[in-house]
């Protein structure tokens with residue numbers, strides 16, 4: 181599957197869509213598949229000094245070790261995909277973001293004197309990301325996703341007449357801001373390298389921030405690369421009817 185796909189010179193996002201196991205390989209290599217996924221994979225790989233053969237092997241072994249195969253979201257309804265994003269990814273953020281804030285407080289209490297030069301800018305970046313994500317999720321849940329569901333349930337000229345491209349482009353810009361905040365956090369921490377005197381909470385903080393990063397990449401990938409293009413396409417096919 182992956183080998184046939186790679187022969188067609190796909191973009192990074194196309195590989196992530198068709199072989200979801202590739203996302204864990206891209207995470208390890210630091211290849212952007214969510215906001216910057218629209219470029220040929222060959223270009224992204226050559227920047228990392230990785231060959232097509234190496235990526236094919238890595239994706240094959242990642243697919244074999246994935247406990248649960250990701251559903252093919254290009255074949256579901258848009259309503260099912262929007263429901264899945266809310267149930268899995270928005271729910272995760274709503275419990276994880278406050279937990280991370282508390283963790284920052286504990287780690288700063290113990291380590292601010294010695295590691296404040298890293299922890300304080302890290303917490304500032306995290307706090308603005310948290311605030312933005314909270315309002316971003318509300319916009320999706322209260323405006324964009326209901327619009328997507330309504331268009332799917334009733335593709336009448338009145339419902340389809342409202343252009344969906346404008347709210348989508350606002351969401352895409354906010355995704356880019358979130359992805360940039362994640363990149364800054366990685367830079368501030370030197371790729372999450374822990375100091376020698378890090379306590380268990382410090383370890384927990386860095387591990388949790390990396391898990392948040394991977395989770396947000398997958399979340400943004402489902403929206404930017406599958407849900408939004410399909411919602412736009414749905415409007416276009418309705419216009420031709």
Ligand SMILES: [Fe+2]
Nearest residue numbers: 265317320403
């Ligand atoms: Fe979302």
Ligand SMILES: [Fe+2]
Nearest residue numbers: 320351355403
């Ligand atoms: Fe989003």
